[in-house]
Amino acid sequence: MREPNLYIILSTxxxxxxxxxxxxxxxxxxxxxxxxxxxxNQLEREALLRREDALYYxxxxxxxxxxDFWHGYEQLKNVTDIEYPNSVNVxxxxxxxxxxxxxxxxxxxxxxYNPILQPxxxxxxxxxxxxxxxxxxxxxYGTLLSENVFGGIYGVISYLMFHSFVSKIYExxxxxxxxxxxxxxxxxxxxxxxxxxxxxxxxxxxxxxxxFVLSMFTACAxxxxxxxxxxxxxxxxxxxxxxxxxxxxxxVANAFALDYSLSHLLGNAIAFVLSHGNSxxxxxxxxxxxxxxxxxxxxxxxxxxxxxxxxxxxxxxxFKFILLAxxxxxxxxxxxxxxxxxxxxxxxxxxxxxxxxxxxxxxAFQVNVNFVTNLSAxxxxxxxxxxxxxxxxxxxxxxxxxxxxxxxMLAMFFRKWxxxxxxxxxxxxQRERARNYVLEDFLEEHHVSMTDMSNKQTEQQLQQCFKMLxxxxxxxxxxKLKKAKLQQQQPPARxxxxxxxxxxxxxxxxxxxxxxxxxxQGATAAxxxxxxxxxxxQEPDQDKDxxxxxxxxxxxxxxADEVHHETxxxxxxxxxxxxxAMPAPGNGRQKAPGAGAGAAPKPKPxxxxxxxxxxxxxxxxxxxxxxxxxxxxHYMYSFLQMLVFTILGLAVRxxxxxxxxxxxxxxxxxxxxxxxxxxRNIFWSVSLAVFLLSMFDPGMVNIREEYFPTKYEHNxxxxxxxxxWIKLNTERDAVFAGPVEIIGTVHLTxxxxxxNHAHLEMRQMADRTEHAYSVYSRQQSSDIYKQCAELxxxxxxxxxxxxxxxxxxxxxxxxIWDDKQPANRKYPxxxxxxxxxxxxxxxxxxxxxxxxxxxxxxxSVQIILKxxxxxxxxx
Numbered sequence: 001m002r003e004p005n006l007y008i009i010l011s012t013x014x015x016x017x018x019x020x021x022x023x024x025x026x027x028x029x030x031x032x033x034x035x036x037x038x039x040x041n042q043l044e045r046e047a048l049l050r051r052e053d054a055l056y057y058x059x060x061x062x063x064x065x066x067x068d069f070w071h072g073y074e075q076l077k078n079v080t081d082i083e084y085p086n087s088v089n090v091x092x093x094x095x096x097x098x099x100x101x102x103x104x105x106x107x108x109x110x111x112x113y114n115p116i117l118q119p120x121x122x123x124x125x126x127x128x129x130x131x132x133x134x135x136x137x138x139x140x141y142g143t144l145l146s147e148n149v150f151g152g153i154y155g156v157i158s159y160l161m162f163h164s165f166v167s168k169i170y171e172x173x174x175x176x177x178x179x180x181x182x183x184x185x186x187x188x189x190x191x192x193x194x195x196x197x198x199x200x201x202x203x204x205x206x207x208x209x210x211x212f213v214l215s216m217f218t219a220c221a222x223x224x225x226x227x228x229x230x231x232x233x234x235x236x237x238x239x240x241x242x243x244x245x246x247x248x249x250x251x252v253a254n255a256f257a258l259d260y261s262l263s264h265l266l267g268n269a270i271a272f273v274l275s276h277g278n279s280x281x282x283x284x285x286x287x288x289x290x291x292x293x294x295x296x297x298x299x300x301x302x303x304x305x306x307x308x309x310x311x312x313x314x315x316x317x318x319f320k321f322i323l324l325a326x327x328x329x330x331x332x333x334x335x336x337x338x339x340x341x342x343x344x345x346x347x348x349x350x351x352x353x354x355x356x357x358x359x360x361x362x363x364a365f366q367v368n369v370n371f372v373t374n375l376s377a378x379x380x381x382x383x384x385x386x387x388x389x390x391x392x393x394x395x396x397x398x399x400x401x402x403x404x405x406x407x408x409m410l411a412m413f414f415r416k417w418x419x420x421x422x423x424x425x426x427x428x429x430q431r432e433r434a435r436n437y438v439l440e441d442f443l444e445e446h447h448v449s450m451t452d453m454s455n456k457q458t459e460q461q462l463q464q465c466f467k468m469l470x471x472x473x474x475x476x477x478x479x480k481l482k483k484a485k486l487q488q489q490q491p492p493a494r495x496x497x498x499x500x501x502x503x504x505x506x507x508x509x510x511x512x513x514x515x516x517x518x519x520x521q522g523a524t525a526a527x528x529x530x531x532x533x534x535x536x537x538q539e540p541d542q543d544k545d546x547x548x549x550x551x552x553x554x555x556x557x558x559x560a561d562e563v564h565h566e567t568x569x570x571x572x573x574x575x576x577x578x579x580x581a582m583p584a585p586g587n588g589r590q591k592a593p594g595a596g597a598g599a600a601p602k603p604k605p606x607x608x609x610x611x612x613x614x615x616x617x618x619x620x621x622x623x624x625x626x627x628x629x630x631x632x633x634h635y636m637y638s639f640l641q642m643l644v645f646t647i648l649g650l651a652v653r654x655x656x657x658x659x660x661x662x663x664x665x666x667x668x669x670x671x672x673x674x675x676x677x678x679x680r681n682i683f684w685s686v687s688l689a690v691f692l693l694s695m696f697d698p699g700m701v702n703i704r705e706e707y708f709p710t711k712y713e714h715n716x717x718x719x720x721x722x723x724x725w726i727k728l729n730t731e732r733d734a735v736f737a738g739p740v741e742i743i744g745t746v747h748l749t750x751x752x753x754x755x756n757h758a759h760l761e762m763r764q765m766a767d768r769t770e771h772a773y774s775v776y777s778r779q780q781s782s783d784i785y786k787q788c789a790e791l792x793x794x795x796x797x798x799x800x801x802x803x804x805x806x807x808x809x810x811x812x813x814x815x816i817w818d819d820k821q822p823a824n825r826k827y828p829x830x831x832x833x834x835x836x837x838x839x840x841x842x843x844x845x846x847x848x849x850x851x852x853x854x855x856x857x858x859x860s861v862q863i864i865l866k867x868x869x870x871x872x873x874x875x
Contacts, residue, residue, distance in 0.1 A: 012149060016139045019156050020132040026160070028128050030706050031170040045120055046749045047720050051758040053174035054744035055082065057123070059096050061748070063103030064119045072103065077276075081753035083765070084735050085792060092276040094759075097223035098179035102126040127173040133182040134167075135159060138661065141189045142668045144196070145638060151668030154691055158664040161699030164706060165389060166660035177657070180225030185661075187217035188235070188641065194256070195634040198248065204255040211263045218267025222286075223275060226761070227655065233285035234644045235637075236264060240293050242636050250304045257297045264290035355761035360651060368819050371773070372766040378811035381654040389656070392698060393646075393663055400690045434476045438469050635669070642666050717850045722797075723749045725846050726853075730795060737772040737788070738797030742851075746797065755791045775831045775854070776802050777817035778824035785841050788856055796854040798831050800847070805832035 032038065037045055049057050062079075063072035076090040090096060102123055110117045135156060142155030159166055169178050190213055198204050221228040239260060248256075264286060272281045281287070358373040359382065368374060376382055442462050443449070452458055472478040642662040649656030667690075719742060726736075727750050736746055740758040747754045756768045771787040775798055788796060805828055807815045818825050834842055835852065846853040 012140065012143060015149065016136045019139050020136045023135040024128040024132040027131050027170050031173065033707055034170060034709065043723060043749055044720055047723060047745055049174060049748065050741055050745055052744060053172060054748045055757050056096065056099060056174055058748045059090055059094070060099040060103055060123055061119065063099060064106050069104050069107045082747065082757055084753040084755050089276060092278050095176055095224050095226060097220065124173055127169065127178055130179055130182050131167065131169050134185055137182065137185045137189050138665060141192070141665045144189070144192060145635065145665065146668040154668040155664045157691065157695070158667050159661065161695065161702060162660050162664065164702045165392065166657050166664065168657070176225040180221045180228050183217045183221040183224065184228060184231055187214060187221065190214065190217065192634040192638065195637065198252060198256055202249065202252060204252050207255070207259050211259050211266060214260070214263035215267040215270060218264055219270035219274070222267065222271040222281065229284035229286040232264065233289050235641065236286065236289040236293055238637055238640045238644065240289070254297055254301045254304065257293060261290050261293040261297060265294065355766070363651065371770045371816060371820050372760050374816045376760050383653050385650055385653050385656050393660060400693055431474045434469055434474045435466060437476050438465050438479065638666060718848045719745065719851070721848055722846065722851050722853070726750045726752065735792055735794045736797060737791065737793045739799050740769060743797065755793055772796070773813065776813040776829065777821065778827040778829055781830065781839055781842065784830060794856055796856060798852050798854060800850055800852055803829065803831035803835055805829040
């Protein structure tokens with residue numbers, strides 16, 4: 001990686017800033033086109049938010065509705081209306097860092113600049129701002145990997161072309177990934193910068209700054225999204241594996257790995273403190289693998305001091321130590337959490353990540369783990385990725401670049417093959433004339449006569465010149481150009497350089513002799529002076545005899561390396577015999593005519609090239625070439641992270657945007673000069689071809705679908721009318737329960753307490769949701785009422801589409817209940833009977849085309865009917 005200059009940095013920042021603002025306007029216009037939010041009233045705007053998005057916007061409203069930020073902040077520490085009647089510390093249980101930041105700046109702007117600022121408008125602008133940060137980092141990341149500004153532009157255009165796959169920011173603006181991924185992307189980008197800097201300089205500097213920046217990005221991501229820990233855990237595993245097989249010096253690798261592991265540990269600690277002790281951060285894989293990396297690094301440092309001359313043994317040991325360190329760190333993590341829980345220092349909640357393990361077990365083994373797991377598996381956000389979406393990724397980001405690369409390489413191959421098979425069209429007369437020209441040049445250049453042609457070496461040199469003429473199809477002009485490429489500069493430049501070296505060495509020896517004489521004058525013993533003067537008189541003569549050989553040998557070595565290096569760059573396909581056949585022009589002028597034919601002259605480099613050879617060697621040992629850079633850690637990490645993101649996306653549809661976004665970063669590197677090195681024509685032809693192909697398919701199709709959707713329909717579920725009825729006809733303290741898709745929206749718009757919400761990964765919330773969904777089962781009314789009464793539910797919202805008493809597919813709620821309770825399959829569905837008949841203790845008070853509201857009577861009424869079966873269930 002080259003160090004960029006100031007102009008490159010400024011131009012890159014200017015282009016990136018332009019993309020930043022253009023993308024903010026892009027998503028803002030798409031969202032307005034799809035929702036027409038400017039024409040909606042307050043209730044209709046808030047009704048657009050569903051599931052956990054509505055819950056998080058509720059927290060934001062609590063922060064902005066107060067007289068100042070800290071008043072709402074204290075309210076979030078004790079919230080009783082989202083898991084009624086329990087008290088919840090929102091700062092500890094949920095990922096509300098984006099809401100805290102947005103609300104804080106909202107109060108600053110409203111109090112200082114705009115008193116009539118709308119909270120929702122400001123919140124959405126904050127969302128578009130984070131989306132712009134993502135695109136800016138993508139541009140910088142692509143430029144870093146491809147080492148070309150066009151690579152960053154190509155990545156941005158690919159992101160926009162695949163916007164319907166890589167981002168749902170205009171469909172779910174409040175989703176946690178919209179806030180967390182910019183920090184994750186920043187952390188990945190800065191990590192690649194640090195890796196590239198270490199590889200370039202072969203030393204690790206700015207250690208405290210690196211730890212601080214990485215830890216802050218990590219903490220912000222952990223406080224914004226629960227899946228951040230999984231992403232960081234995979235990152236640590238990739239870096240850990242790559243670190244064990246890298247070619248960096250052991251001390252540099254150890255220092256970098258130690259700082260990297262400390263940044264994750266510090267980021268986790270910061271997130272734990274700022275979240276008021278969120279116990280979920282103690283169960284993460286990220287914490288286990290970061291502790292493992294820290295332990296491995298410490299052990300490796302100790303062993304490197306003991307095995308200084310055996311670095312491979314230390315690497316092999318650390319590679320074997322990975323699994324052992326993971327097991328040890330995981331067990332130590334569990335023991336520490338258990339000790340803190342028993343001592344009462346930490347109030348540990350259930351491990352939320354067990355829910356995702358159950359989901360993966362459900363998908364992998366097709367087993368029914370529990371009700372909530374099956375319910376989550378049917379969520380469209382967790383469904384499996386369609387093959388059409390996967391094919392779009394593979395086709396545009398992999399197939400197209402390599403196909404175009406193959407086409408260009410085949411074209412170059414056939415071009416060379418055609419030129420090599422072109423028949424010679426030169427006539428016999430032209431051949432003889434060209435041979436005479438070459439012979440005249442040879443005699444004049446080497447100052448030899450026709451009588452000297454009997455010398456075998458001279459004749460061999462002439463025959464080699466004739467072979468070169470024949471390889472040029474007896475074209476004298478092509479022969480001269482080919483010969484000029486192999487010839488070096490005139491020998492007098494080398495002679496001047498040798499004279500300068502000898503003059504410099506003579507001056508050095510004169511200075512050394514002067515220093516020796518000064519030391520001799522300071523001697524006190526006369527006998528020692530006599531013994532020291534004899535070798536001093538001989539040393540200059542010895543040096544004079546030995547120095548020329550040393551200088552000549554060293555110079556010849558440098559000359560040979562320089563000639564070999566320059567020959568490889570100019571003519572990589574030239575054979576060795578052709579190189580020997582090219583004497584330096586004018587070489588024979590310094591020798592006798594007979595001596596000129598005795599040995600083949602050697603090409604000589606100029607003085608500057610010879611003088612710069614040592615510095616070039618030292619720099620080449622530090623700066624890897626472009627062909628070897630593709631195997632460096634920052635490229636290896638980016639490619640492996642792309643592979644891991646693809647696996648995660650295939651497992652969880654919600655995470656598939658990670659694969660597409662990282663693919664937009666990797667795509668420019670496939671067509672970059674990192675692969676093609678000096679062949680710029682291949683780089684530009686392949687890049688432009690793939691770029692133009694992606695612009696039309698699927699680029700323009702996706703953009704047109706975003707602005708003018710053909711399959712998009714507004715949520716016409718008549719939710720607004722039900723919300724209006726709740727606000728007008730129910731008490732302000734009435735407790736509600738219902739489907740996870742809309743129950744958060746009910747709480748947001750009506751401010752009514754709710755007993756369940758959409759965070760089903762929380763074990764307590766999973767149990768509450770299962771009790772609330774018992775109305776869709778075939779259980780008896782007494783059992784259903786008992787479950788609802790335990791939660792103190794007063795109004796139960798039901799989805800009429802799920803109350804058909806029919807099993808349509810595996811994701812139908814009745815089908816999930818039948819799998820859980822097969823003994824009740826002989827009974828009808830309770831909510832279906834509830835809609836068509838009068839059932840004691842359950843009163844239908846509201847219905848529309850999609851939803852119904854059931855009012856629960858007091859428990860005293862239910863006790864009288866407790867032991868009697870419903871007539872419809874006894875049938």
